[in-house]
Amino acid sequence: MKAVAETPSRPSRFSEALAALGATLRAYPTLLRIYWARxxxxxxxxxIWILSGAVPLVMLAVWLSMxxxxxxxxxxxxxxxxxxxxxxxxxxxTGVWIIWDLNRDIRTxxxxxxxxxxxxxxxxxxxxxxxxxxxQAMLVGPPIALAxxxxxxxxxxxxxxNLLRVAAATWMALLLEFFFQYAIGLTAFWTSQAVAFHExxxxxxxxxxxxxxxxxxxxxxxxxxxxxxxxxLVLSFPLEMLLGRLPPERIAYGxxxxxxxxxxxxxxxxxxxxxxxRRYEAFGA
Amino acid sequence: MTPAIEVFHxxxxxxxxxxxxxxxxxxxxxxxxxxxxxxxxxxxxxxIEPGEIVGFLGPNGAGKTTTLKILAGLLYPTAxxxxxxxxxxxxxxxxxxxxxTLVMGxxxxxxxxxxxxxxxLLNRAVYGIPEAEFRxxxxxxxxxxxxxxxxxxxxxxxxxGERMKxxxxxxxxxxxxxxFLDEPTIGLDVTMQARIRDFIREYNRRTGATVLLTSxxxxxxxxxCRRVLVIHRxxxxxxxxxxxxxxxxxxxxxxxxxxxQPLPMNALSPFGEVLSLNSHRAELRVPRxxxxxxxxxxxxxxxxxxLAIEEPPVEEVIRRVFAEAAQLEPELAARWREPExxxxxxxxxPEWTDG
Numbered sequence: 168m169k170a171v172a173e174t175p176s177r178p179s180r181f182s183e184a185l186a187a188l189g190a191t192l193r194a195y196p197t198l199l200r201i202y203w204a205r206x207x208x209x210x211x212x213x214x215i216w217i218l219s220g221a222v223p224l225v226m227l228a229v230w231l232s233m234x235x236x237x238x239x240x241x242x243x244x245x246x247x248x249x250x251x252x253x254x255x256x257x258x259x260x261t262g263v264w265i266i267w268d269l270n271r272d273i274r275t276x277x278x279x280x281x282x283x284x285x286x287x288x289x290x291x292x293x294x295x296x297x298x299x300x301x302x303q304a305m306l307v308g309p310p311i312a313l314a315x316x317x318x319x320x321x322x323x324x325x326x327x328x329n330l331l332r333v334a335a336a337t338w339m340a341l342l343l344e345f346f347f348q349y350a351i352g353l354t355a356f357w358t359s360q361a362v363a364f365h366e367x368x369x370x371x372x373x374x375x376x377x378x379x380x381x382x383x384x385x386x387x388x389x390x391x392x393x394x395x396x397x398x399x400l401v402l403s404f405p406l407e408m409l410l411g412r413l414p415p416e417r418i419a420y421g422x423x424x425x426x427x428x429x430x431x432x433x434x435x436x437x438x439x440x441x442x443x444x445r446r447y448e449a450f451g452a
Numbered sequence: 453m454t455p456a457i458e459v460f461h462x463x464x465x466x467x468x469x470x471x472x473x474x475x476x477x478x479x480x481x482x483x484x485x486x487x488x489x490x491x492x493x494x495x496x497x498x499x500i501e502p503g504e505i506v507g508f509l510g511p512n513g514a515g516k517t518t519t520l521k522i523l524a525g526l527l528y529p530t531a532x533x534x535x536x537x538x539x540x541x542x543x544x545x546x547x548x549x550x551x552x553t554l555v556m557g558x559x560x561x562x563x564x565x566x567x568x569x570x571x572x573l574l575n576r577a578v579y580g581i582p583e584a585e586f587r588x589x590x591x592x593x594x595x596x597x598x599x600x601x602x603x604x605x606x607x608x609x610x611x612x613g614e615r616m617k618x619x620x621x622x623x624x625x626x627x628x629x630x631x632f633l634d635e636p637t638i639g640l641d642v643t644m645q646a647r648i649r650d651f652i653r654e655y656n657r658r659t660g661a662t663v664l665l666t667s668x669x670x671x672x673x674x675x676x677c678r679r680v681l682v683i684h685r686x687x688x689x690x691x692x693x694x695x696x697x698x699x700x701x702x703x704x705x706x707x708x709x710x711x712x713q714p715l716p717m718n719a720l721s722p723f724g725e726v727l728s729l730n731s732h733r734a735e736l737r738v739p740r741x742x743x744x745x746x747x748x749x750x751x752x753x754x755x756x757x758x759l760a761i762e763e764p765p766v767e768e769v770i771r772r773v774f775a776e777a778a779q780l781e782p783e784l785a786a787r788w789r790e791p792e793x794x795x796x797x798x799x800x801x802p803e804w805t806d807g
Contacts, residue, residue, distance in 0.1 A: 190580050196577070205563065208566070284578050447526070448527070
């Protein structure tokens, strides 16, 4: 007969962490499948994605009318078309919308159900964010590709190696967006203004990432300043790479910077989580 | 045997932002925040052995839910120590979370827009439940809770009772050894309440799980728990047998009689305090020690066709406990003064964790 231990023996911290990682990875296929199913439940939201994603078209129209006289800086009409159409697609691939849910869950106690399960609550949000990508790509990708094909001007660097690089940079951009937004969301442990912080962040990002105006057309001093921020890395970097406008050293620099900012964002999330969870009050029930 | 749950001198204080009503109040609060300390749990200690079903009783705001949330690892204690299955709950280690569950009647873990089976599958993945064990547990829960046909319906289209059954099933798929149930029958009709009650009893019998439950419905507690913890304003007032509690605080019993013909009040009042008299049916309150003697006297003196001796209802017992507490411990009642007088508490709150 084998004696049954009353309390389970404690594994070491390392083996515990390893087991947790393994369990987390094994949970992901199911998480992704379930959030994919949930994405399909929200048909109105899908329509809003498509409509709200069309903002760059307005900017494109403005620039095109200005570029009629001749190129603006290094951008001619064709470059503008390529830039903004690709921006619509990349924005769909990197946009993250978790701050509102996270803010509400922390402030009204919705986090409790997730805290009770042996999986970090962040993974539900990450899985939800990732699971909606294929659908967005399927809905927005074909029309963009068709428009780019029909319009004679745009030059994209479609070499396989470049597409691979763009995919990698886009993936990193998505993670950057996710972890920064998660960090901002975690301030809800302290303040009711987390969403307001995010508004500020969102506004600066719209300008600093090249979503509204290509960074290459901004004054050199502003471009210099933005190089010290993560903003260009979440859109401008993969976008300009897709257009074939980046020299190799800027590509290398971009990947290194993405890696460093991502490490910083993850560290920030870890720290804020660790400090904030002690303040969680699990209200609402 | 190691206790399943150990609580030593647990304290939990909340700091709440206090704002006077009205525009000026809002404006003042904008510039100068005033906080007060709410002592949700104050110096509570108890232990629960594996396999026990214990009822946690107390009025709204007594600190029951706060204690359950601390035991489940959702909240950090302000002071004191807690162990559940040997784990410190707020560390929320995987091995701990895989062995406990907390069901809150008003909160749901089910994914609202998808059928409940999807949440079950999610839990299977998150808890790492092997396929065969998952099937077995699911079949068992489907039988016990009568879930046939519910699992493939969108959760938002389920009735409250159906949803609650699915919530319970979702919370138990990983076969937890410790169950924290916070108002598991709230808002349910009597039949459904009884069904959930039977289920909890049966789950405890089959798995030997430890259960700590709160409920507003005394019937839940009376049916399930031999032992109760009575908590009031953050203090533990009683820990022990439910029946012994009834004897201690209600030194009387209820005698219910049916008579062959209607009798006037003055024919009954010599036997005890008449609680109700409805033509030939009456209810009397008699001293506990003299119950038998009085019942015998009534049988000889009155045209009684039926007589029953009953314990006072649990609600009454609990109400008395709280009333008694308020009388015996004026300093306890004093802690519940108006907020204006309480602002000074902030300074004296021990071990306040603020960050």
